[in-house]
Amino acid sequence: xxxxxxxxxxxxxxxxxxxxxxxxxxxxxxxxxxxxxxxxxxxxxxxxxxxxxxxxxxxxxxxxxxxxxxxxxxxxxxxxxxxxxxxxxxxxxxxxxxxxxxxxxxxxxxxxx
Amino acid sequence: xxxxxxxxxxxxxxxxxxxxxxxxxxxxxxxxxxxxxxxxxxxxxxxxxxxxxxxxxxxxxxxxxxxxxxxxxxxxxxxxxxxxxxxxxxxxxxxxxxxxxxxxxxxxxxx
Numbered sequence: 001x002x003x004x005x006x007x008x009x010x011x012x013x014x015x016x017x018x019x020x021x022x023x024x025x026x027x028x029x030x031x032x033x034x035x036x037x038x039x040x041x042x043x044x045x046x047x048x049x050x051x052x053x054x055x056x057x058x059x060x061x062x063x064x065x066x067x068x069x070x071x072x073x074x075x076x077x078x079x080x081x082x083x084x085x086x087x088x089x090x091x092x093x094x095x096x097x098x099x100x101x102x103x104x105x106x107x108x109x110x111x112x113x
Numbered sequence: 114x115x116x117x118x119x120x121x122x123x124x125x126x127x128x129x130x131x132x133x134x135x136x137x138x139x140x141x142x143x144x145x146x147x148x149x150x151x152x153x154x155x156x157x158x159x160x161x162x163x164x165x166x167x168x169x170x171x172x173x174x175x176x177x178x179x180x181x182x183x184x185x186x187x188x189x190x191x192x193x194x195x196x197x198x199x200x201x202x203x204x205x206x207x208x209x210x211x212x213x214x215x216x217x218x219x220x221x222x223x224x
Contacts, residue, residue: 004156033212042216043157043200058211090156094212101147102212104156 003027004105006091012111019078021108023091032074033092033102034066043090049074050096081112116140117201122219131188133218135201138182144205146177148186150197151217157200160186191222
């Protein structure tokens with residue numbers, strides 16, 4: 001089975017801290033994604049990456065950056081965490097081929113105080 | 114922006130069929146329709162997908178209209194464990210692409 005692993009399930013950080021959310025997938029997927037999920041707003045795409053060192057902005061990239069130094073790992077970085085970044089963050093991955101399915105991690109609940 | 118429209122919530126009696134609609138009127142010829150569901154506090158899970166033919170697997174059936182502008186996910190015998198948020202998305206076949214989810218439909222299965 002495909003496994004997408006998010007390193008931290010629950011985090012509490014202080015305003016202004018630099019926060020790293022790590023995601024690893026074990027199926028050699030080219031595409032990787034970071035979403036955030038908030039009540040009433042559904043899943044919103046922050047960034048995605050289709051190859052090592054490649055990244056594309058999603059719908060809400062402001063306040064975030066990403067890093068993909070290895071194919072299996074995609075990191076989401078909050079340079080200076082703010083309270084409005086309190087949310088659940090979901091990582092996902094998929095292959096690049098016809099009919100590719102997206103696989104999600106279990107999510108990381110981040111609280112910024 | 115999401116390319117699909119779904120009702121925000123639906124109820125279904127336990128044991129009955131749950132029919133979840135999705136409108137994707139701007140779908141293009143090489144875009145698939147995918148359905149995912151998210152049980153509270155977990156990551157979304159894949160259910161089924163299709164291009165233009167109806168599809169069935171062990172979890173659900175997917176009915177796509179002939180013009181492909183809408184589809185219906187059918188859970189034939191809903192159980193309490195099917196209570197979840199269901200997302201319908203359209204996505205090109207392969208390639209490097211941005212994938213956007215909307216708000217989905219909150220399905221409540223009632224005993």
